Amino acid sequence: MADHSEQIATLRDELATLRDEVASLHRDLRRAREHVDLTMRGQLRCRACGCRKIAHAMKVLDRADGSLREGMALYQPSWWSSKTRGELEAYACTRCGLVEWWVVDPKSLQPHDEFLRIIDGELAGPTDPYR
Ligand SMILES: [Zn+2]
Known part of the structure; x- marks a missing residue:
């Protein structure tokens, strides 16, 4: 009888350890998924x-x-200058034609009343259409 309760205690400890490891792996997986680059460029x-x-x-x-x-x-x-911001480059699949647009120098982008607003995802949160 004592032998059984000892085994159960051991199994409980192992289960707790495994739960911690699974939780840790979940966190790692979530973090890794956030950094997956699914772009054609990458x-x-x-x-x-x-x-x-x-x-x-x-x-x-x-x-x-x-x-x-x-x-x-x-x-x-500016209307008075022909200078542009956010010059584009593109990556295109040679089989199906999917196109991916990129701004060559994204650091040059500044908000503009008429043409450009910058949405800060850190402040706005993720845009989830199913929420
Ligand atoms: Zn393709």
Whole structure:
């Protein structure tokens, strides 16, 4: 009888240890998932079809308003200057055509009344449409 309760105590301890380890692994897994890079730029793999041949357009031409050789950008801060901010580059899958846009110099982005607002996810929280 004493032998059984000793075994049960040992099993309880082992169970508690395993629970702690599982909780720790859950935390690690959650942290790892937050840092998974699923981009074509990062993985050189299309997330839609798995293709490994990715086209990289270092500059995307903006053909509007006669600006034949200008690079496409997010906005033009001032009417008086042709200087643009947020010049774009793109990665495109050579099989299915999925395109991923990137701003070449994201640190240059500043809020603009008309063209750009910056949403701070740290302050706003995650945008979960099912919440
Ligand atoms: Zn693809």
